[in-house]
Amino acid sequence: MSSYSHGLDVSAYQAAQDWKKHARDGITFAFAKASEGRNSRDPKFATHVRGIKAAGLIPGAYHFAWPNQSATAEAANYIGAVKPYAGPGFLHWLDLERYSDGRNYHGRTAAQIRAYAATWVAAVEHAFPGQRVGIYTSADDIAAGRVPNGIPLWYPAYPGKSVDTYAEAERHSRPSPSGRTVTLWQFTSTPLDRSIAYMPPTALREWAGGTGKDDDQAPSKYTAPAFPKGLAPDKSTPSAVPLQRALKAAGYMPKSVKESPSYGPQTQAAVARFHNAHTRYRAKGSTHDVAIGPKGWAKLHRLAYDK
Template sequence: MTSTSHGIDVSAYQAEQDWDALKNGGLTFAFAKASEGQTSRDSRFAAHIKGIKAAGLVPGAYHFAWPNQDAAKEAANYIAAVKPYAGPGFLHWLDLERYSDGRNYRGRTAAQIKAYATAWIAAVQKAFPAQRVGIYTSASDLAAGHVPSGVPLWYPAYPGTRVDTFAEAEAATKPAPSGRAVTIWQFTSTPAKGPRVDSNLAYLAPDALRTWAKNGATGAPSYTPPKFPTGIGPGKTNPSAKTLQAALQATGYMPKSVTRADHYGTQTEAAVARFHDAHPQYRAKGKTHDVAIGPKGWAALFRLAYGQ
């Protein structure tokens, strides 16, 4: 009995697939791009995901991340796109990868990118509590500390022509980037034979993959959203200085080397100003360099810092 499963992923770049033929050829799962950023939707998502589900494949969808935008709005965009199709056994993925020109990461620290990913995953997990939520990301993102722990990992790495078939991928050493367990390996986007399509190997047998997708005990652990630190919680419109400083440090707007104090001070004000520079929608009206966090800004900072 095989201990792996075969799959592909598609987006608007791929035409409609013969999903029944692909399943008969040994495919077990398929994922389709659903959304990107705060408002963009993939034009072929509905057609792809309907075909995937009709063929009886393990279905999933992914969202291309813009960590320098609002995580809550991006999660809402994805949730709205997939809600008509998601159900038991549906897999959700955050596609966290840098554009070649860096435009979707621009202006963000590693801590802020990790906070974004944590918040997006938590929001989608809350929307689909009985379904798996994972992350698709690269070795460089893992090494940079962009990825929260405890989430299933879909990992892209392309050895080239020596590994561009499922048989070659099964014979290859299982990747372990930064010591992380890989649930699915995307091993090529340009196979030597067949159309240009991303090929993926799941390290679970077909029956085990279906069980895992339905929240069975097999495979990687499900994600548990982080808890607020003791003494820190939502609903505070005038947070204490130390509480605010903790959130600013968790999101990378204040250096961790700064000692928290019972007063705001210039370093706290500068950190709040950096937060507002990145999120101008939370500034007080008419201000360009705001050092007052405000209730809406405070709520947004909490979401970034603690994923709730």
């Protein structure tokens, strides 16, 4: 069995596809552009995504980012576009790339773009609990510090004629831009955008469904602080303050919430949002787990501070 999965992505620029034929030809996953900016939606998204799902492929969608607009408004645009089609096993992607004239990045620093991306991802994770959310982005964006850590990466880089088939992409070394691990590599745009995933089809389906091994870990020397003793929802302890700060930094608690030693309702709600975005840390059978444990604490800190 192959250690890789093959995929395609399309937008309004592509005609309707024979997705069942693509499936017979060995395609495992396919993504369609859903939206762009605050208001724009791809006119062929519904046609594409329905065909992808009907063919039994792992489905997904992407949103083209305008970091100099509101991240929450853009997330709402995307969520509205994909909500009728998203379900378990659906993959969501933020397409974070600069227009050639820079109009979608104009006036924003690298830190502001990174914060925009983290906010967009957190909003989509909250809207679709348990579903994977990743970022499609370039080596330049990663090197410039515009891409948050701890998020699956779909990476475009085209070697040219030396790698223009799936077989050649599989034989090529796995890209590692700025030392980051990539989950998907888009290696050509001819005749369609084509990508490989670094998991066999069965493992990719498990991963897309929110289970299976994480493949989104960026190499890092960051180590989360030890889990505080006595940190629990029914106790008032100074330990709640660093928890609140981490929740804010990771985008799960509004920055306007006043810090308090009390592990109160707002902290509990933020922890529940974190758990619903990262269900492996949530108590089994719960949809509102408000008690963070050592493994969840480490994951939250990495998301918040491993920049």
